[in-house]
Amino acid sequence: xxxxxxxxxxxxxxxxxxxxxxxxxxxxxxxxxxxxxxxxxxxxxxxxxxxxxxxxxxxxxxxxxxxxxxxxxxxxxxxxxxxxxxxxxxxxxxxxxxxxxxxxxxxxxxxxxxxxxxxxxxxxxxxxxxxxxxxxxxxxxxxxxxxxxxxxxxxxxxxxxxxxxxxxxxxxxxxxxxxxxxxxxxxxxxxxxxxxxxxxxxxxxxxxxxxxxxxxxxxxxxxxxxxxxxxxxxxxxxxxxxxxxx
Numbered sequence: 132x133x134x135x136x137x138x139x140x141x142x143x144x145x146x147x148x149x150x151x152x153x154x155x156x157x158x159x160x161x162x163x164x165x166x167x168x169x170x171x172x173x174x175x176x177x178x179x180x181x182x183x184x185x186x187x188x189x190x191x192x193x194x195x196x197x198x199x200x201x202x203x204x205x206x207x208x209x210x211x212x213x214x215x216x217x218x219x220x221x222x223x224x225x226x227x228x229x230x231x232x233x234x235x236x237x238x239x240x241x242x243x244x245x246x247x248x249x250x251x252x253x254x255x256x257x258x259x260x261x262x263x264x265x266x267x268x269x270x271x272x273x274x275x276x277x278x279x280x281x282x283x284x285x286x287x288x289x290x291x292x293x294x295x296x297x298x299x300x301x302x303x304x305x306x307x308x309x310x311x312x313x314x315x316x317x318x319x320x321x322x323x324x325x326x327x328x329x330x331x332x333x334x335x336x337x338x339x340x341x342x343x344x345x346x347x348x349x350x351x352x353x354x355x356x357x358x359x360x361x362x363x364x365x366x367x368x369x370x371x372x373x374x375x376x377x
Contacts, residue, residue, distance in 0.1 A: 132156035132166060132189060134289060134353060134366070135344045141248020144375030148190055149244050151288040151344060152366045153353040157182040159364060167355070167364025169236050170199070174364065190232050190371050197232045197369070200224060202257045206265035208274045222262055223271040225254035227278045232371035238355040239296075239348050241327045242288035242368030243268055243334075247280035253370050254283075260302075263329045264309045272337060285334045288368045289346030291358055293325025294318045 136150035157166030159178045168186065170179050180194070187197040198211055201220040208223030213231055224233050225245070233255035235242045240259035246252070256262070256271045268285075275283055293315035303322040306329065307314035313329030316322065327343070334341045348356040355364045 132186070134346060137286075139246060139248060139284070145248050145251060145372065146375075147246045147248055147253060147370060147372045149246070149286050149368075149370045150190070151242060151368050152186060154355060154364065154366065155353065157185065162360060162362045163364040166366070168199070168234070168367045169238070169365030172364055173362070186234075186367065186369060187232065190369055192230060192232045192371060196230060197234055198224060198226075199234045199236060199367075200257065202236060204257075204259050204261040206262060206267045206270055208254075208256070208267065208270045210274055210278065222258075223254060223256040223267055223274070225252060225271060225274045225278060227252050229372055229374045232369055234367045234369045236365040236367050237288070237290065237348075238357040238363055238365050239291040241290040241330050243271070243330060244286040244288070244368050244370040245271060245275060245283050246370065246372065247275060247283040248372075250279045250281060251372060251374070252278045252280040252283070253372050255368060255370055258326065258330050260306060260324060260326050263313065263326050263333070264306055266309070266333060268330055268333050269337070272339070283339060285339050285341040286368075287327055287331055287334070287341060287343045289344055289348055289351075289354055290327045291349050291356065292347035293323050293328060295323075295347055295349040295358065296326065297321050297323050
């Protein structure tokens with residue numbers, strides 16, 4: 132179920148659970164096997180619901196407290212409360228509520244999880260090429276600041292690596308004009324974009340301590356990859372915070 136998982140501990144004993152799922156441990160079949168969490172990839176809705184409930188249970192929340200997004204490669208980031216929408220139309224969500232898990236769906240794009248353990252604010256961001264170029268991570272950090280975050284950290288999950296993301300030259304240069312660190316070449320020396328490197332550079336420019344979890348989606352069958360398989364599922368980055376026990 133988990134490609135990578137960790138627990139962060141902050142002042143006063145506050146904890147934040149963070150993790151990135153993989154393809155294993157679910158009930159979906161065929162090209163979506165088995166832990167597909169995407170609701171718009173042709174899977175049986177009951178399979179998706181069961182898979183999402185499995186992940187919710189694994190992070191200690193009810194299925195209704197695991198928030199996904201209707202992602203459209205926008206730069207929109209919304210603040211979510213416990214009584215709010217469980218599938219908002221955005222590509223980033225932040226919250227100051229304990230026990231509310233945030234999830235970002237990907238199958239090549241870069242998942243970013245954010246946490247300020249002192250302020251008790253967390254976020255989840257979907258950063259594909261359009262999002263990186265629109266600086267959605269900056270938008271999420273600004274939203275977190277509005278909720279009181281002052282010293283967030285970031286965890287950047289597995290995504291398609293630059294060597295596997297070949298693009299036309301003009302597209303690469305357009306991305307590099309926004310964040311030069313995203314400019315790279317593919318395995319065969321053709322123009323390519325490293326979206327995750329661009330995202331990490333943007334985080335570093337804001338002085339955000341960042342953990343970059345290794346893994347290329349196209350190169351590893353334990354991760355869903357649209358670029359590799361086209362018809363495929365979605366894995367997720369998941370983050371949830373809990374107040375200290377008194």
